[in-house]
Amino acid sequence: MTEVPTSHLPLRIEDITAEWLTSILTERFPGTIVTEAHIGTVIAGTATKVRLLLSYNAAGHAHRLPPTMWLKGGFIRHAYTFDDSFVNEAKFFASWAPEMNIHIPRAYWSGWHDEVQGLVLMEDLSARNVSFGDARRLITIDQQAQTLELLARMHARWWQSPELKTLRNFSTVWQAADRVVMMMLEPEYFDACMNHRRCAAYVGPYRDRDRIKAGLRMQWKRSVEIPQCFSHGDAHLGNMFFETDGRPGFLDWQAWQEGPYMHDVAYSIIGNLTVADRRSAEKDLLAGYLEALKTHGVATPPSREDAWEAYRRHAMHGFMWPFTPLEMQPIEIVTAEGDCFGAAVADLDTFGALGV
Structure with a gap:
């Protein structure tokens, strides 16, 4: 076509x-x-x-x-x-x-x-009769492991592939979109979000507009430091479906691009699990994803240590969930995702990982 x-x-x-x-x-x-x-x-x-x-x-x-x-x-x-x-x-x-x-x-x-x-x-x-993902109904740790296996299979298929060089790259796209993203951080809109239930989980330095801007820009800058692959680009629960036997699949391919493997992974783990499940399972889930990369043909996947540091940094992207305009997502969804990512950036010291 x-x-x-x-x-x-x-x-x-x-x-x-x-x-x-x-x-x-x-x-x-x-x-x-x-x-x-x-x-x-x-x-x-x-x-x-x-x-x-x-x-x-x-x-x-x-x-x-x-x-x-x-x-x-x-x-x-x-x-x-x-x-x-x-x-x-x-x-x-x-x-x-x-x-x-x-x-x-x-x-x-x-x-x-x-x-x-x-x-x-x-x-x-x-x-x-498939069911559709919804951030108001978070999934189990076992379902998240299946989701990461799916992502690992896709990522491994074009891991560091020269075929991707014809595509847009995550860092280039988001740096180019800087103006659009920063519209969501304009003082009046930012303050309205911060004073609403949607940002209730955002505490301490994660309510500082200047540090948020710096964190976003540093994440985009550093995303080129880790292996690149074919990325779904927007792998949140609302873009998933589940067959009657539980088998997951991905919808909504508007944001696909070349990108850092951890973009899809962190976005998925943090946004799909309850805070308690994420805290208890995130390291094991990351380890399982890395093993799946090897199973699907990546000879030298990232080390657990490197993956963990990339995970801490990449929590910053999903941090923007509760600032999402309501023309794009319902308030219940942005609030539910804000609860997940607000807890995660504090737990992971994402600003510390980014050096901002």
């Missing part, structure tokens, strides 16, 4: 028609005609997700196309709408997804036009 004309990409929900769906599905499923298309549930967030109720001609049924799918892209716009993230996800499903060795949703079509729109037509996971 390559970039498509803007005329081929609906920008409004009402532009999603049976005729348009027919035109894209026939690319991979010849002869398919969508005879009826109805809009079901619409979920507005960073991206808009539209559930489609579909009927087909005989060819569509012969291809075993399902009666429901989700179309994801930029339909409902707000102050934190980033078109490049929608384009990025469409490119992932067109290029990297076929090589991915972990559990992800099936995409029936993806298309984009840079700086305009990116769309992915994907399977309806609820049709097979």
